[in-house]
Amino acid sequence: MSDEATKPSGTVKFLSGNEACMEGAIAAGCRFFAGYPISPSSEIAEKMSGRLPKLGGKFIQMEDEIASMGAIIGASLAGQKTMTATSGPGFSLMQENLGFAMMAEVPCVVINVMRGGPSTGNPTGPSQSDVMQCRWGTHGDHPAIALSPSTIREVFDTTVACFNFAEMMRTPVVLAMDEITAHMREKIVIPPAAEIALINRRKPALQAGETYYPYEAGEDLVPPMMNFGEGARYHVTGLDHDRTGFPSAAAEVQESLHRRLVDKIERHLEKLLLFEHHRTEDAEVLVVAYGSTARSAKRAVEEARAKGVKAGLFRPITLYPIPEKQIEAAAAHAKRVVVPEMNLGQYKLEVERILGKGPAITGVNRVNGEPIAPSLILSAILGD
Amino acid sequence: MSKRYEVRLAGSGGQGLVLGGVILAEAASIFDGKNATQSQSYGPESRGGASKSEVIISEGEIDYPKATHIDLLLLMTEAAAEKYLKDVPETALVVADLDLVPTAIPDKLRSVKIPITRLARETVGKEFVANIVALGALQELTGIVSFESLKKAVLARVPKGTEELNLKALSVGQEAAREYDGKNIPH
Known part of the structure; x- marks a missing residue:
């Protein structure tokens, strides 16, 4: 070449x-x-x-x-x-x-x-x-x-x-x-x-004379969006609203709106989940870490491996929606799970909810304005 | 895990240590083709207050971007010396400003004192290039980046019209450090 x-x-x-x-x-x-x-x-x-x-x-x-x-x-x-x-x-x-x-x-x-x-x-x-x-x-x-x-x-x-x-x-x-x-x-x-792959909002394909309903969604649950100034007047509100965008207090309108807003995330879940597995295939101690803390965690995992401990790192890049199945898969062989984070255990709560009463879950938490050093995570991996 | 070379530049806000770290890291990563990270911690003040800039250099991937086992420590204030001399491993090289750091560096450490800020003020003519004088000295003492790469990195970062001044600062620092070749660095 x-x-x-x-x-x-x-x-x-x-x-x-x-x-x-x-x-x-x-x-x-x-x-x-x-x-x-x-x-x-x-x-x-x-x-x-x-x-x-x-x-x-x-x-x-x-x-x-x-x-x-x-x-x-x-x-x-x-x-x-x-x-x-x-x-x-x-x-x-x-x-x-x-x-x-x-x-x-x-x-x-x-x-x-x-x-x-x-x-x-x-x-x-x-x-x-x-x-x-x-x-x-x-x-x-x-x-x-x-x-x-x-x-x-x-x-x-x-x-x-x-x-x-x-x-x-x-x-x-x-x-x-x-x-x-x-x-x-x-x-x-x-x-x-x-x-760089870019996605742009989907616009409505209206026939001549057809009314634009700004909140009418099809199968994918995401309504096509017409920009203001592109042909139709429509109403935008924070109140519960029907497909026209005007407020509605009808029970079935509220129910379907709220369910759709949440369900649309679930419908497209796979496209939204970004994550990284690092040596999780056989991990007996799984670390779940994100952001800069995941860099400390990766080092700790390598150091643990060097000591013969089967450690692995699952790194959610998408924090929400949570890659739940992926966390479960990463923890398949885990006897213990370590969740280091620069807070008092916020994502650990999610990991506990997902893994239930399976492996023992420990947090490594710092709220002192200092990063979490790899040595602290290593100690938790080794169970010191 | 590849060998990491860890540098900590410590002093006070306004001494240009963040920029110094950026230039050193760029010399290593952009111009020498290795990997490098630069990170910092600082207070709310833009001048005065503690300032710390850390550079990690490695041939391999750099996971944790902060220093854990310092190889090279630059001290530009007495406060920095008090704070950071405590946890320096004995393998590290300590470089301190002769006038600004009166504290004696413990004998067990390899150390060099150079009148960095005075050289910037009196020999180069501008005190604010003390960070570049320091980089020249650090390069000469350690060879952690090549001089050519450091020069390119300096020129790529300094404001237009100050190129000559900064290149002079680099040479003055290099010159001042030249009397200590690797073996002569006193314990």
């Missing part, structure tokens, strides 16, 4: 997670960002403010996170792929409008670079304490999709995936990064545009 053929395609850069997130958003077609800068996510807003105007896009610094969420919902209804970026306190403020976007089925992407909480907590230290908030932050039964990357290339890829999932499912998608992944830098090969 010629040198040209073996040369890696794409652009080699040395980027932080926040920078790679911006690159991923741009590659996914995001041309509208509204946000209120907050550590440790600020570089995303900073980089977007530099890049978007050059691409004909819009960057707006809003007065707060409530308005930021409102702005990206509005711009998405007008046809843009939209994003905001925040951290714990801002993510809390976004919850109401996140629920609105779920209810009104408006695709958008929220980057949450987690920091210690509650409240203003620890602005500059790493944390993974918003995991449950990604699932249950807004009220009511609702669909939730949240991804958590471990490497800088994966930040790029998962940011693209967030936009794809949002467009495909007509729902907001959260990228839950921790400060280490957001600020760490490493080499990344950014793939050429032609190699």
Whole structure:
């Protein structure tokens, strides 16, 4: 092969997670960002403010996170792929409008670079304490999709995936990064545009004179979406609504709406699940870890293997919906399961629910603004 | 698991240690073709306050991106010395700013004191290139990256119009470290 053929395609850069997130958003077609800068996510807003105007896009610094969420919902209804970026306190403020976007089925992407909480907590230290908030932050039964990357290339890829999932499912998608992944830098090969698969919202195919029902879904449970300004007037509300988008208090309307919003995730589950198995085939001690903690866990697994312990790592990249069958499969031979996370055991609760009374499950938890060192996970694997 | 080479640059905010770490990691990964990660911890202040930048260099995949067994420690403040000398393995090389770190480095460690900041201020002419002077010295003492790659990495990161200044800083640091070749580093 010629040198040209073996040369890696794409652009080699040395980027932080926040920078790679911006690159991923741009590659996914995001041309509208509204946000209120907050550590440790600020570089995303900073980089977007530099890049978007050059691409004909819009960057707006809003007065707060409530308005930021409102702005990206509005711009998405007008046809843009939209994003905001925040951290714990801002993510809390976004919850109401996140629920609105779920209810009104408006695709958008929220980057949450987690920091210690509650409240203003620890602005500059790493944390993974918003995991449950990604699932249950807004009220009511609702669909939730949240991804958590471990490497800088994966930040790029998962940011693209967030936009794809949002467009495909007509729902907001959260990228839950921790400060280490957001600020760490490493080499990344950014793939050429032609190699990045993009999904765009499906538009209605209306016959002449046919009425557009914005919330009428077919077999796939995701209604086709017409952008505002493209021909039909329609109503968007956070109230329970029928297929026209106007409020309805009819029992059967409410029942079918709420079930469909949740069921549409289940219907497309396989496409939404991203995960990695590392030496789980024969693992007698299984580690379940995500984000930067999974990097510590991988090292601990290798060190345990070197000592003759059959350890393995299952790494959910999609935190929600949970890769339940995959976790069960990874734990097939496990006598013990270790769940390290920079919180007091949020994902461990999910693992306990999934694996029931099978293997003994231990958490390795840190909430001191320090990463979880491989040695701590190794001790838990070895049962010290 | 490939051998990791772990570098910790410690001092205070405003000394350019995060940028120093980025440049070192880029020299290793982009220009020398190895793998490298750079990470940091910092306080809410943009100047003053503790600042720490860590670089891991390896031929193989780097899983955990933070330092666990330091090979090279740069100390740019007394506070950093107090904090980080405690858990340095005896195999590590410690490089400290002669004027800013009055503490004696324990005899059991290999260590070098260089007037890094003074050289930046008096010989190069700008105190803010102390981080680049330090990189020149670290390269000369360890060879962990090649000088050519370090030069390219510096030029790729520094603001336009400061190239000459930064290249001079790199040479001044290299020069200052030259009196200690590998064997002469005092214990």
